[in-house]
Amino acid sequence: MQGPEWAVVIFLFLLLFGAKKIPQLMRSLGRAQGEFQKAKKDFEREVRAGKAEASGSTEAAVDAETPPLPDKDPLVAARRRAEEFGIETEGKDLETLKREIAEKVISEDQDG
Numbered sequence: 001m002q003g004p005e006w007a008v009v010i011f012l013f014l015l016l017f018g019a020k021k022i023p024q025l026m027r028s029l030g031r032a033q034g035e036f037q038k039a040k041k042d043f044e045r046e047v048r049a050g051k052a053e054a055s056g057s058t059e060a061a062v063d064a065e066t067p068p069l070p071d072k073d074p075l076v077a078a079r080r081r082a083e084e085f086g087i088e089t090e091g092k093d094l095e096t097l098k099r100e101i102a103e104k105v106i107s108e109d110q111d112g
Contacts, residue, residue, distance in 0.1 A: 053109075 001009070017025060078097040079089040085104045089097060 075094045078094055082089045082097050082101055085101060087100050087104060
């Protein structure tokens with residue numbers, strides 16, 4: 001569309017909704033878009049968790065269920081996540097922590 005066509009569209013928009021309703025309409029559209037994005041992320045997370053559960057991979061289950069942590073060091077991130085689940089972290093390596101987190105996530109999913 002070029003300039004004159006946009007002017008007609010804007011004029012019709014103002015005519016239909018009125019100048020006072022347009023800000024409300026735009027806010028509603030913004031909220032709807034935000035809700036859509038949130039639902040999309042939740043759906044994608046559920047799909048990843050379902051794939052991980054179907055494959056039986058505990059590491060994949062942890063990756064699907066665990067939101068990414070801002071820590072660049074995976075061991076620090078795993079320790080923080082383990083502490084959130086109430087898992088003792090002292091003296092444990094990354095693989096042990098991942099396995100214990102996965103077991104905790106799976107047991108919580110089975111419990112309900």
